[in-house]
Amino acid sequence: MQPPCRYLLLLLYLLFLSGTWADLEESFTVRLLQTSTFQNTSFVDTEGLGLLEDIELGSLDKHTWTIRFYQPWVRPALPRSDWDTIQNMIRIYLQQFNHLINEGAMQKDVPYPFVAQCMAGCELYPNRTSRAFAYVGYNGQDFLSFDVDNATWLLSQDTNLSRYVQAVLQNFTAFSELVEVLFNDTCVDDMELLLHYGRAALERQELPVATVFARTPKPDQLLLVCHVTGFYPRPISVAWLQDGQEVPPGPALNTSTILPNSDLTYQIRSILAGATRDRHSYDCRVRHRSLGKGSLLIPWGNSELVLITGLGAGTWVARPAATALWVWRRRKHQQMEESDSRNSILSKEA
Template identity: 30%
Template sequence: MLFLQLVLFVVLLPDGGSEDDFQLPISIRMILTSSFYNHSWTQNQGSAWLDELQTHGWDSKTGAFTYLQPWSKGNFSNKELKEQERSLHIFSTGFPPIFHNHVRQWQLEYPFQVQVVKGCELHFGKALECYLRIAYQGSDLVNFQNMTWQPSPKGGSRAQQICKLFNQYYVVNKIVHVHINDILPRFFLGLLDAGKAYLLRQVRPEAWLSTGPSPGPGRLLLVCHVSGFYPKSVGVMWMWGEQEQWGTQRGDILPHADGTWYLRVMLDVVAREAAGLSCRVRHSSLGGQDMVLYWEQPHSMGLVFLAVIVPVVLLAGLVLWLWKCW
């Protein structure tokens, strides 16, 4: 595992760059969700995610993977991928009957969901950590450690009973151990290597200002929109000169279909104090030069009316005078 960790960092650092070139932590998660509707009806759904980016889907009927990115196969051969498809298909057909057969003993109530999650996490300065966990109704139930199943602290007696049963399958657990400590890390490594150009790309954000619903009489809700940026890490601040303003409201960073991100940051201010405020955007794609947008008070409707009507009246008068002269 130490050798794998060293190789992984070599892969992640392009052209002798620093660790900052690749934003850590980063993780891969493979999720199999089994929905148990009744004793004879179970539905399975599978997917794989590199952080918030979905890289794979899964057809529960055929057992085939769906590759959602051009680099989703990583460095695995077609033969290895077929073996993994076969392994997942066998597991998805053999796993639900275990829960069906122990509904009463484990005090399960239809309908319910069981999630099987396996993955790896890479943190700066730490060894690569891979895991396998099972959750019931979204709550941790059991996890696999050192060839054995361990109950989650919140799993109660149900988790202890499941561990007692699962730990009887020594041969299966040995296969699982190899998968978690060898196959899964190699796949994670290959996926990062194959998708390196995509994951290390820099996409400049677009930004604009607007107002939101009025917070009250004499107040403004200023909104700074930042869109289309990658990677995800971004700094957006409302400023007065060089002083950051307190009371900003930061929304969730939301994904676009193209893999870039969107964020809005709001500030509730007294309307007469809005002039002079600015929104500052910091992002790695900007090359160290912050993007700054200054808030300007909107012109009154009277000024807009004069700016439009006066030239029209003057032009009409000029046309009338030329017509008379002609």
């Protein structure tokens, strides 16, 4: 019997064969995610997803156990015969996984229903070194993790069930050796093809839309809100400046996590608490890859809208009365429309 995650890791090996190295100056992570809900000993509902960073490569049809491709460049990366092999391996893996989990659940009197999860993948660094990982979860909690360097499974929670699964997995020495070879020796080469085909998607950039406005939940309380949305990729820096100095983390500063939008971009909100009679000046500063070395600097509390360009640091400043709003995409579209209009006039004149 093959252990859980072995075929999941083999899929990574088949997915990322040799190709042309993409000259990208950052780290990249590929992950295969599996969630299996065991309703009883005879019915298991399984979902699977493949990701390169936050780009969804494809998912698993839970009824047929076949791959559904989400990106047009994923399927052409491998010949049809390789995809057939991968789909057959998915079926074998899931059959073995379900059998082993059900067997352990019955031996340890685990109550149904429950959820088992598995995540495997590797992270590739700019110097062409890599780090592999494999995790098993149970009912939404960390359960086991694989130490690639020592080829051992580590307990994330110490229970009779986790010790049982750990012992079963640890007996599969061939699996441990496979993980070491795949991820310590070949992850760099295996990742090349995917990075090559997906380079345009990985380098996609969307400019942020930043808005600053105020709320007064109490007569003497002022909440300054900086809402930034529509940006891609995900990493972003949003900070408040008080009289030109960055406000450090504290009870007055509350920044949300980065949340996804429906159009495959992201949003974030930062709220700074103050007093209505506060006479300090405040600015919301946004830094993002799409802005290059510049940044968005949106002051609060000015009487008119002013666009300042040509600053040495490449900073853009918007100054409104009650709301500071700078929509980068709109400006970009206007420039394109003006350019098209000029080209049309020149064409008619010619």
